[in-house]
Amino acid sequence: MTRARKPGARVRLTHLGAAGWEITDGQTTILVDPYLSRLRYRARFGLMDTPELSGDTRRVFGPDDDLVCDTAAVDARITRADFILHSHSHFNHTLDMPHIARKTGATVIGTESTTNLARAGGVPDAQILTVHGGEDYEFGALSIKVIPSLHSALNGKHYYDGRVVARDFRGPRRMDNDVEGGTLAYMLRLAGYRILWFGSMNYLEREIQGLRPDVALIAAARQRLEIHDYTGRLMRALDRPRLVFATHWDEQSLPYGAPQDARLREADVFVKEVKAASPRTRVVVARHFEPHFLEPKRG
Template sequence: MPENHLDRRRLLRDAAAGAALVTVGGLAAATGPAAPARAAAPTPAPAPRRTGAVSFRWWGTSGWRIDIGDRTVLVDPYLSRYDTGLFTGKFNQETPLTVAEEVLGRYVDRASTILVTHTHWDHFNDVPRIAQRTGARVVGTLTAYHLGLAYGLPVGQLSPVKGGEVLQFGDHSVEVVGSLHSRNASYSMAFPGVRVTPPARPETIADLPEGDTLAYQVRIADGPTVFFMGASDFVERDLTGLAPDVAMVALQSSTATADYVPRLMAALDHPKVVVPVHWDNFETPLVNPPTVAPADRDRLNALVAAVRAASPRTRVLVPEYGTAYRF
């Protein structure tokens, strides 16, 4: 895809700043006191410039590898992809947490930052080990912070956030967005709950609760602004004004969330590109074409159709594993 350098929020902000600069105050009235001298506004620092190419690789579920020059950002990296019975009707919540060291060694040669949307096993399972191997900073909820401590990660490598933070990492920034987890057909979810203190080291998938949910917007200097979801619900008011160029949108797990796609597209100001995520069978290897359960294939097709109906000018890209996309 062609490079897209449009940044609508920055454009609006700069326009507002320009309007303010041309408003010049007049002289004080002859009968009034002299106006105090004002210091000149400081010259803003130049925006960081990016060096090197940018690429986005889908790692299944809501996982991404983003290479920005010599930096690598990971979002919800879950590569071990072991069997819990979830896709065969034999779900076992006592399934032991497992890390596929060989797979991690094959895919993860480096990482500078790991963004965690929430702490269910299919999002957090591999995060502590990747952080140990690479020294990457882990950004996530307070639950992610306490779970990181339980795995032995140092405090200085863990960055607890709650939504609203904008973190600068040289040639890119990360805006943390408060969000919500998906609801199942019973209007509930698997393994709700938070960790307010470091627990014992987790042993089973049930030991990794949802722990609150976040979304992230990555803004790349001289590059696209990209929004990442890890679950299919959201706080509409928290998305207003983000206006990303590209949105990684999670597949609905049920119809419990009202008007999911139309509200999401409107809140995000109709992104130029939408990439559906979290639609594959994440208990199978990362081999193309991705394995999709029949019900999830139907939901994926419905999501694509709903995006096209709600946002006709938006391009929908259904990704493959490991393919380098450039927006």
């Protein structure tokens, strides 16, 4: 944690599907909402059933089933992490976190609900940092600004979840106890870059004004259309970042490699929205496990 800042390093960003990313400068590795299990499920409030896919023989998780991490899927891709950041506690953001934190020793940062899920999953207290939003924490090679935010307006804006995961929660995790626990966004300062990440399709405009990130990872699924001028207001509040990655655009209950054509068509609409508000911004719809590089910053 005391490693010196390294301005000259190249930063690699890799999309893990859903809202998840791996971000590293080669020294420090940060995971955000890493969710590789991609569980197949039957309906739950705010979610639609996993679409039919021929040849998909995976187990289907219903509302009464215990949700379990696919450790083989995680271990195939995740080998190290120093920090794991969470936007909120829903299973498609946090289910894999306890396994990853235990195996890597990474520090988990999230809301009270998220960190209680970490405890329930056997992550030692020494690896857990609970935040409210508003913190700006220094870690030597990295600093992390925690930003109060909002969850997507699911189910045609009828979504609301005021529940919190209790400190004494010990599992099991199920769809019917799947709690949001409030939503955060984060800005990382790494190798001279300011990287802003959202894990859900909404934000608090006043909390992001003036952040001026170099790179913004923006949640882009269709629920954004519930929000007035989602993309335009966001681009203006962020002072039109040079580089935007679409995230949380995929159908996250289909396995890696499954066709995502419908979702990609929807993501193209998001790209057009960004270009309309900020013609000089480069927009990338990041594909699963495709590495993207930020070249070393000079000066």
